[in-house]
Amino acid sequence: MPAAWDDLKRLISGQWWTSGVSPSWPNTGVAVGVLAGVVAVLGFADYATGPVLSLALFYLVPTAIGTAIAGRRAGFALAVESGVVTTVAAFFSHSHDEVVFVLNGVLLLLTLSVLVILIAAARQAAMVASVSARQRREFLAYAAHQLRTPLAGIRASTDALLVGGATAQQERLLVNLSREAERAGKLLSSLLQMARVDQGEVPPLQSVDIVELCRGELDRPRLGAKVSTELRIRGEVPDQTMLSGEATKNALANLLDNARRHARTQVAVEVGATAGTIEIAVSDDGPGLPNGTAERAFERFVSLDGEGGSGLGLPIARGLIESQGGRLVYERGKFVIRLPNRRSAGDG
Amino acid sequence: MSTTNAVSNRALLIEDDLSVREAVVIAFEGLGFLVRAQPTGEQLTSVIDEFRPDVAIIDVQLPSGPDGFALARQVISQAGVPVVFLTAADSLDDRLAGFESGGDDYIVKPFAMSELLARVRAVLRRSGRLHSPVAEIRDLLIDDNAKLAMRGGVVLDLTPTEFELLSVLARSPNQVFSKGQLLSQIWGFDSYDPNLVEVHVSALRRKLDAHGPRLVHTVRSRGYVFRT
Numbered sequence: 001m002p003a004a005w006d007d008l009k010r011l012i013s014g015q016w017w018t019s020g021v022s023p024s025w026p027n028t029g030v031a032v033g034v035l036a037g038v039v040a041v042l043g044f045a046d047y048a049t050g051p052v053l054s055l056a057l058f059y060l061v062p063t064a065i066g067t068a069i070a071g072r073r074a075g076f077a078l079a080v081e082s083g084v085v086t087t088v089a090a091f092f093s094h095s096h097d098e099v100v101f102v103l104n105g106v107l108l109l110l111t112l113s114v115l116v117i118l119i120a121a122a123r124q125a126a127m128v129a130s131v132s133a134r135q136r137r138e139f140l141a142y143a144a145h146q147l148r149t150p151l152a153g154i155r156a157s158t159d160a161l162l163v164g165g166a167t168a169q170q171e172r173l174l175v176n177l178s179r180e181a182e183r184a185g186k187l188l189s190s191l192l193q194m195a196r197v198d199q200g201e202v203p204p205l206q207s208v209d210i211v212e213l214c215r216g217e218l219d220r221p222r223l224g225a226k227v228s229t230e231l232r233i234r235g236e237v238p239d240q241t242m243l244s245g246e247a248t249k250n251a252l253a254n255l256l257d258n259a260r261r262h263a264r265t266q267v268a269v270e271v272g273a274t275a276g277t278i279e280i281a282v283s284d285d286g287p288g289l290p291n292g293t294a295e296r297a298f299e300r301f302v303s304l305d306g307e308g309g310s311g312l313g314l315p316i317a318r319g320l321i322e323s324q325g326g327r328l329v330y331e332r333g334k335f336v337i338r339l340p341n342r343r344s345a346g347d348g
Numbered sequence: 349m350s351t352t353n354a355v356s357n358r359a360l361l362i363e364d365d366l367s368v369r370e371a372v373v374i375a376f377e378g379l380g381f382l383v384r385a386q387p388t389g390e391q392l393t394s395v396i397d398e399f400r401p402d403v404a405i406i407d408v409q410l411p412s413g414p415d416g417f418a419l420a421r422q423v424i425s426q427a428g429v430p431v432v433f434l435t436a437a438d439s440l441d442d443r444l445a446g447f448e449s450g451g452d453d454y455i456v457k458p459f460a461m462s463e464l465l466a467r468v469r470a471v472l473r474r475s476g477r478l479h480s481p482v483a484e485i486r487d488l489l490i491d492d493n494a495k496l497a498m499r500g501g502v503v504l505d506l507t508p509t510e511f512e513l514l515s516v517l518a519r520s521p522n523q524v525f526s527k528g529q530l531l532s533q534i535w536g537f538d539s540y541d542p543n544l545v546e547v548h549v550s551a552l553r554r555k556l557d558a559h560g561p562r563l564v565h566t567v568r569s570r571g572y573v574f575r576t
Contacts, residue, residue: 148436152457153367159461160375162532168569171528178460178532185458 063112067119075116079109133198141195144188151188155181190312193250194300197319203244205324205342210241210248210278214269217252227263227284234272241278242342244324251317251328255282255335258313262286270334278341283334294330355479357472360401361385362392362419363434364410368457372405375461376468379533388412389419396427402477403468406451408435417449424450430471434459462533485518486576487560499559509534510552517564517574526571545572 067075158178166174211233218229252269259267263284270281289297296302298318301311317335318328326339359376363369364387373383384399388410404423408416420431430452447454452471455464472478473493481492489498495511497504506514512534517525527545535544549572553564565573 145436148457149365150367152436152459153365153371155458156368156371156375156461159532160371160378162528163375163461164378165526165529168526171526175528175531181458182460189456 060112060115063115064119067116068123075120076113079112079116137195137198140191141199144192144195147188148185151181151185155185187310190310190316193316194312194319197316197323200323202323203247203320205242205244207240208243208245208248209239210243210280211237211271213245213249214252214271214280217249217256218267218269227260228266230266230268232268232270234270235274237271237273237278238341238343240343241339243278243326243339244320247320247324248337248339251320251337252280252282254313254317255337258282258335259284259286262288273341276341278337278339280337280339281334282337288333289330297330298328356380356382357403357477357479358382358384358399358401359468360395360399360404360423361406362387362389362404362410362416363407364388365407368407368434371461372464376465379465389414389422392419392422393426396423401427401429402479403429403472404431405464405468406431406433408433417451420449420451429477430475432464432467432471434464460532462531462535465533483515483519485521485574486563488518488556488563490515490518499556502559504555504559506552506555509548510555513548513552514556514564517572521574521576524567524571524573529571 063075063078066078155178158174158181162171162174162178211231215231218231256267256269259282263286265285267282267284270279270283272279272281298314300315303311321328321337321339324339326337328335328337330336357380359381361369361372361376361383363372363385366387369385369387373385376383384395384401386395390413401423404420404427406416406420406423410416410419414422416433416435420433423429423431431450432453432455433451434455434457436457452474453467455467469478469492473481476493478492483490483492487500491497492515495508497506497511497514513530516530516533530545549564549566553562556563563574565575567573
């Protein structure tokens with residue numbers, strides 16, 4: 001009953017009283033009925049449990065929830081209702097001493113009001129923070145996206161000139177131009193990927209042959225002749241696992257890029273599995289990360305090697321792995337991806 | 349030589365961005381393709397009938413008329429040829445939409461010409477539309493479909509890169525290729541290293557020279573040439 005729920009929220013948040021928009025029946029009937037029911041339950045609870053327990057359980061909690069869900073007005077409305085109900089209930093049940101009775105009511109209202117203000121302020125702050133974070137991410141995604149088209153034109157034109165052939169000098173400049181365009185393009189891709197990871201995009205899971213995926217990334221032909229590669233398989237790795245092939249591939253590609261840049265002669269990927277976890281470890285025979293810098297390497301825009309990388313490869317890789325419920329850590333000189341070992345249906 | 353280069357592959361390009369369009373046309377024509385390019389899908393039906401493309405390269409986001417996915421469906425149903433999408437969008441959803449509309453491959457802008465070329469050749473190869481897939485030059489036989497090269501009846505044990513290199517050089521015999529030209533056609537520049545071409549050419553040469561006289565020659569300060 002979403003419409004009635006909306007009307008209820010509007011009723012207790014006071015929108016109807018101030019907006020002048022007349023509510024429609026029968027939703028309003030339902031909303032008022034629910035509210036009356038809540039008030040009645042609170043009154044009865046107070047009568048049945050005594051004022052201390054009822055204050056905690058039946059007034060503070062609903063006031064807090066009301067404020068958190070529908071805002072300050074709703075919180076105040078609930079606080080006032082609570083105060084009235086307490087007063088009435090107290091009048092008929094416990095005490096007929098008017099001074100104590102009024103003091104109790106005022107104290108209760110005061111307590112509830114402070115609670116309402118605190119929650120509303122926290123809620124407001126969270127909202128402002130989330131709006132500005134979202135705007136920042138959206139801006140980043142938009143800017144990166146818009147920059148791609150002109151960059152594509154530069155890149156394609158430069159490549160076309162090179163394909164056609166040029167003098168040695170022109171060629172040197174064209175190669176620089178093409179390489180710079182390539183770098184800018186990669187940086188844009190990284191920024192977009194980071195923005196998407198930040199948006200909390202959860203990649204769809206599919207049935208993937210993890211060994212094949214690792215082999216594919218390791219064997220990408222263009223990646224130079226300098227470094228030899230090795231794929232090791234440890235124990236029983238299932239043929240098919242449920243994970244995001246795309247996200248895992250991109251994360252692994254980032255780790256391999258890193259490893260290739262720092263390796264002396266060799267890069268290795270080791271795939272292993274236990275009952276609960278798939279583990280992919282990427283290592284190289286380079287110097288490794290300096291002691292105590294492992295976590296800093298996962299921070300954004302941190303490039304520890306001083307070679308002017310984007311500083312986004314590792315945080316993106318971590319984000320892509322975590323988005324599918326996994327972990328990416330640096331342990332004993334290796335980058336280790338741990339993913340939940342979800343067997344595919346139909347894989348025994 | 350008995351190559352059949354006389355028959356060129358025909359590529360239809362639909363791309364609204366002027367610089368990308370012109371660059372692709374010039375590069376592909378330079379590599380022996382016949383290209384027909386237009387900014388939108390206007391009069392697509394008659395263009396397909398008249399031009400009879402072997403492959404279509406289509407930008408997904410076009411400013412007017414049907415989008416690239418719709419055009420791809422038309423190309424596929426009318427001409428039955430493979431489609432490679434060009435696009436600035438690269439989220440997973442877009443990628444899937446591309447394949448659902450029958451696209452054979454997808455390349456994200458900005459792209460390296462070498463990569464577009466490799467993908468176009470790959471879809472042509474898969475669909476059996478790559479013209480002159482087999483070339484015979486002297487005692488050398490190159491089969492692009494099987495990615496196989498033979499010299500004097502012996503299969504050469506080439507890496508994929510060496511094969512590409514041989515195929516590019518041998519298919520335009522007596523034409524000097526500079527390092528930059530070879531890089532732009534085979535590697536792209538993201539792993540560019542001035543020695544990359546040299547390393548691969550000398551490995552290729554070693555394997556070729558084991559079965560006969562030298563075919564790939566160095567032209568000082570200009571590049572490499574396959575001499576017949």
